[in-house]
Amino acid sequence: MTGAAMRRTCVLILSVLAGPAMADDKQFTLDVDPALVEAGVMQHLLPRFSLKTGIKVNIAGGEADLMLGDGGAPAVAQGDSVWGLSEASDPDAVRFSEWLLSEVGVRTLESFGGGFGAPVVEVAAGEEVAITGDLALGETAALTHCGRCHVVNESNRMNAIGSTPSFGMMRNFSDWDLRFATFWELKPHGAFTQIDGVTEPFDPERPSPIAPVVMDMAEVDAILAYVASLTPADLGAPIQSQ
Structure with a gap:
Protein backbone atom coordinates (compact mmCIF):
# COMPACT_ATOMS: atom_id res chain seq x y z
CA MET A 1 0.00 0.00 0.00
CA THR A 2 1.38 3.44 -0.94
CA GLY A 3 1.91 6.14 1.67
CA ALA A 4 -1.01 8.16 0.29
CA ALA A 5 -3.31 5.15 0.29
CA MET A 6 -2.28 4.28 3.84
CA ARG A 7 -3.02 7.85 4.91
CA ARG A 8 -6.49 7.75 3.35
CA THR A 9 -7.17 4.41 5.06
CA CYS A 10 -6.06 5.84 8.41
CA VAL A 11 -8.33 8.83 7.95
CA LEU A 12 -11.33 6.60 7.17
CA ILE A 13 -10.71 4.23 10.10
CA LEU A 14 -10.10 6.92 12.69
CA SER A 15 -12.95 9.13 11.56
CA VAL A 16 -15.26 6.24 12.42
CA LEU A 17 -13.52 5.24 15.64
CA ALA A 18 -13.08 8.72 17.11
CA GLY A 19 -16.70 8.70 18.26
CA PRO A 20 -20.22 9.84 17.37
CA ALA A 21 -20.95 13.15 15.69
CA MET A 22 -20.41 16.06 18.08
CA ALA A 23 -20.97 19.79 18.11
CA ASP A 24 -18.94 21.63 15.47
CA ASP A 25 -17.23 23.72 18.14
CA LYS A 26 -15.89 20.64 19.92
CA GLN A 27 -13.53 19.11 17.40
CA PHE A 28 -10.04 19.47 15.97
CA THR A 29 -7.86 17.97 13.25
CA LEU A 30 -4.98 15.62 14.05
CA ASP A 31 -2.15 14.55 11.75
CA VAL A 32 -0.80 11.29 13.17
CA ASP A 33 2.05 9.00 12.15
CA PRO A 34 0.49 6.06 10.24
CA ALA A 35 2.69 3.68 12.25
CA LEU A 36 0.62 4.44 15.36
CA VAL A 37 -2.57 3.71 13.43
CA GLU A 38 -1.21 0.45 12.07
CA ALA A 39 -0.30 -0.59 15.62
CA GLY A 40 -3.87 0.14 16.77
CA VAL A 41 -2.84 2.74 19.36
CA MET A 42 -4.98 5.57 18.04
CA GLN A 43 -8.02 3.30 17.68
CA HIS A 44 -7.54 2.65 21.40
CA LEU A 45 -6.93 6.25 22.50
CA LEU A 46 -9.27 8.43 20.44
CA PRO A 47 -12.66 6.88 21.32
CA ARG A 48 -11.75 7.03 25.01
CA PHE A 49 -10.71 10.68 24.76
CA SER A 50 -13.89 11.56 22.84
CA LEU A 51 -16.08 9.71 25.33
CA LYS A 52 -14.41 11.54 28.21
CA THR A 53 -14.49 15.04 26.72
CA GLY A 54 -17.13 15.08 23.98
CA ILE A 55 -14.47 16.35 21.55
CA LYS A 56 -14.37 14.80 18.07
CA VAL A 57 -10.95 14.11 16.57
CA ASN A 58 -10.77 14.46 12.79
CA ILE A 59 -7.70 12.79 11.27
CA ALA A 60 -6.25 14.92 8.48
CA GLY A 61 -3.00 14.40 6.61
CA GLY A 62 -0.69 17.37 6.23
CA GLU A 63 -1.76 20.65 7.81
CA ALA A 64 -3.74 20.09 11.01
CA ASP A 65 -4.43 21.66 14.40
CA LEU A 66 -2.12 19.16 16.07
CA MET A 67 0.51 16.68 14.94
CA LEU A 68 1.58 13.45 16.64
CA GLY A 69 4.70 12.13 14.99
CA ASP A 70 8.33 13.14 14.47
CA GLY A 71 9.39 16.17 16.49
CA GLY A 72 7.41 18.02 19.09
CA ALA A 73 7.23 17.31 22.81
CA PRO A 74 7.76 13.58 23.55
CA ALA A 75 4.40 11.99 24.32
CA VAL A 76 4.29 8.35 23.15
CA ALA A 77 7.07 5.78 23.27
CA GLN A 78 7.59 2.16 22.32
CA GLY A 79 11.08 0.88 22.97
CA ASP A 80 13.49 3.31 21.33
CA SER A 81 10.76 4.88 19.18
CA VAL A 82 9.30 8.18 20.40
CA TRP A 83 6.49 10.25 18.92
CA GLY A 84 5.96 13.88 19.88
CA LEU A 85 3.12 16.41 20.00
CA SER A 86 3.41 19.68 18.13
CA GLU A 87 2.43 22.99 19.68
CA ALA A 88 -1.29 23.73 19.38
CA SER A 89 -3.42 26.85 19.65
CA ASP A 90 -6.84 25.28 19.10
CA PRO A 91 -8.35 24.77 22.60
CA ASP A 92 -9.68 21.30 21.79
CA ALA A 93 -6.29 20.22 20.44
CA VAL A 94 -4.67 21.61 23.60
CA ARG A 95 -7.19 19.61 25.65
CA PHE A 96 -6.08 16.42 23.87
CA SER A 97 -2.41 17.25 24.47
CA GLU A 98 -3.08 17.81 28.17
CA TRP A 99 -5.10 14.59 28.39
CA LEU A 100 -2.46 12.48 26.65
CA LEU A 101 0.28 13.85 28.92
CA SER A 102 -1.83 13.50 32.08
CA GLU A 103 -1.76 10.54 34.44
CA VAL A 104 -5.07 9.29 32.99
CA GLY A 105 -3.79 9.62 29.43
CA VAL A 106 -0.59 7.77 30.27
CA ARG A 107 -2.54 4.97 31.97
CA THR A 108 -4.84 4.74 28.94
CA LEU A 109 -1.84 4.49 26.63
CA GLU A 110 -0.17 1.87 28.80
CA SER A 111 -3.38 -0.17 28.99
CA PHE A 112 -3.14 -0.75 25.22
CA GLY A 113 -0.09 -2.93 25.83
CA GLY A 114 2.51 -3.74 23.21
CA GLY A 115 5.19 -1.86 25.11
CA PHE A 116 3.56 1.52 24.49
CA GLY A 117 3.77 4.18 27.18
CA ALA A 118 5.03 7.67 27.92
CA PRO A 119 8.72 8.50 27.50
CA VAL A 120 10.42 7.87 30.84
CA VAL A 121 12.97 10.14 32.52
CA GLU A 122 14.98 8.44 35.24
CA VAL A 123 15.62 10.31 38.48
CA ALA A 124 18.50 9.26 40.70
CA ALA A 125 17.38 7.85 44.05
CA GLY A 126 18.92 8.39 47.46
CA GLU A 127 19.68 12.08 47.03
CA GLU A 128 19.28 14.37 50.03
CA VAL A 129 17.09 17.39 49.42
CA ALA A 130 17.62 20.58 51.41
CA ILE A 131 14.27 22.17 52.23
CA THR A 132 14.44 25.94 52.42
CA GLY A 133 12.29 28.66 51.00
CA ASP A 134 9.47 31.10 51.64
Missing part, protein backbone atom coordinates in the same frame (compact mmCIF):
# COMPACT_ATOMS: atom_id res chain seq x y z
CA LEU A 135 6.22 29.26 52.52
CA ALA A 136 4.01 32.16 51.44
CA LEU A 137 5.78 32.40 48.09
CA GLY A 138 5.58 28.62 47.82
CA GLU A 139 1.81 28.57 48.20
CA THR A 140 1.38 31.38 45.67
CA ALA A 141 3.77 29.76 43.18
CA ALA A 142 2.16 26.34 43.60
CA LEU A 143 -1.32 27.71 42.96
CA THR A 144 -0.10 29.74 39.97
CA HIS A 145 2.06 27.14 38.27
CA CYS A 146 0.79 23.78 39.54
CA GLY A 147 -2.83 24.54 40.38
CA ARG A 148 -4.09 24.26 36.82
CA CYS A 149 -3.58 20.49 37.10
CA HIS A 150 -3.08 19.56 40.76
CA VAL A 151 -5.19 20.30 43.82
CA VAL A 152 -2.76 22.35 45.91
CA ASN A 153 -5.14 23.12 48.76
CA GLU A 154 -8.83 23.80 49.33
CA SER A 155 -8.70 27.12 47.46
CA ASN A 156 -8.32 25.42 44.05
CA ARG A 157 -10.06 22.11 44.71
CA MET A 158 -12.74 22.80 42.08
CA ASN A 159 -10.35 24.14 39.43
CA ALA A 160 -7.76 21.35 39.10
CA ILE A 161 -7.81 18.26 36.89
CA GLY A 162 -9.35 15.37 38.80
CA SER A 163 -7.08 12.80 37.17
CA THR A 164 -3.89 14.28 38.65
CA PRO A 165 -2.80 13.54 42.25
CA SER A 166 -3.25 16.26 44.86
CA PHE A 167 -0.32 17.73 46.78
CA GLY A 168 -1.71 16.13 49.93
CA MET A 169 -1.77 12.70 48.32
CA MET A 170 1.75 13.07 46.91
CA ARG A 171 2.94 14.09 50.36
CA ASN A 172 2.51 10.38 51.25
CA PHE A 173 5.20 9.30 48.78
CA SER A 174 8.40 8.19 50.48
CA ASP A 175 10.41 10.26 47.98
CA TRP A 176 8.03 13.22 47.79
CA ASP A 177 10.86 15.71 48.47
CA LEU A 178 12.97 14.44 45.56
CA ARG A 179 9.94 14.40 43.26
CA PHE A 180 9.09 18.03 44.01
CA ALA A 181 12.74 19.16 43.94
CA THR A 182 13.22 17.73 40.43
CA PHE A 183 9.64 17.62 39.14
CA TRP A 184 10.60 19.02 35.72
CA GLU A 185 12.55 15.82 35.06
CA LEU A 186 9.50 13.62 35.64
CA LYS A 187 6.93 12.85 32.95
CA PRO A 188 5.02 14.69 31.71
CA HIS A 189 6.44 17.93 33.18
CA GLY A 190 9.58 18.08 31.06
CA ALA A 191 7.52 18.53 27.92
CA PHE A 192 6.13 21.89 29.05
CA THR A 193 8.32 23.20 31.91
CA GLN A 194 11.15 25.73 31.84
CA ILE A 195 13.24 26.43 34.96
CA ASP A 196 15.35 29.56 34.59
CA GLY A 197 19.03 28.68 34.52
CA VAL A 198 18.37 24.93 34.80
CA THR A 199 16.51 23.55 31.80
CA GLU A 200 17.50 23.99 28.19
CA PRO A 201 15.21 26.13 26.00
CA PHE A 202 12.67 24.15 24.01
CA ASP A 203 13.87 22.90 20.67
CA PRO A 204 12.03 25.00 18.04
CA GLU A 205 11.01 21.73 16.39
CA ARG A 206 9.80 20.25 19.72
CA PRO A 207 7.92 23.13 21.41
CA SER A 208 5.70 22.79 24.46
CA PRO A 209 2.36 21.19 23.51
CA ILE A 210 0.55 23.43 26.03
CA ALA A 211 1.08 26.84 27.62
CA PRO A 212 4.48 26.30 29.27
CA VAL A 213 5.16 26.49 33.00
CA VAL A 214 8.01 28.97 33.56
CA MET A 215 9.59 29.54 36.97
CA ASP A 216 12.93 30.02 38.72
CA MET A 217 14.68 28.01 41.42
CA ALA A 218 13.55 30.41 44.15
CA GLU A 219 9.98 29.42 43.35
CA VAL A 220 10.91 25.71 43.20
CA ASP A 221 12.55 25.95 46.64
CA ALA A 222 9.55 27.84 47.99
CA ILE A 223 7.10 25.23 46.65
CA LEU A 224 9.20 22.48 48.24
CA ALA A 225 9.10 24.30 51.58
CA TYR A 226 5.34 24.78 51.28
CA VAL A 227 4.74 21.11 50.50
CA ALA A 228 6.92 20.16 53.49
CA SER A 229 4.49 22.11 55.68
CA LEU A 230 1.47 20.13 54.46
CA THR A 231 -0.05 17.24 56.37
CA PRO A 232 -0.13 14.11 54.20
CA ALA A 233 -3.66 13.25 53.06
CA ASP A 234 -5.36 10.48 55.02
CA LEU A 235 -5.61 7.67 52.47
CA GLY A 236 -7.31 5.31 54.90
CA ALA A 237 -6.18 1.96 56.24
CA PRO A 238 -4.92 -0.68 53.80
CA ILE A 239 -7.57 -3.12 52.60
CA GLN A 240 -7.19 -6.42 54.42
CA SER A 241 -7.39 -9.55 52.28
CA GLN A 242 -9.82 -12.20 53.48
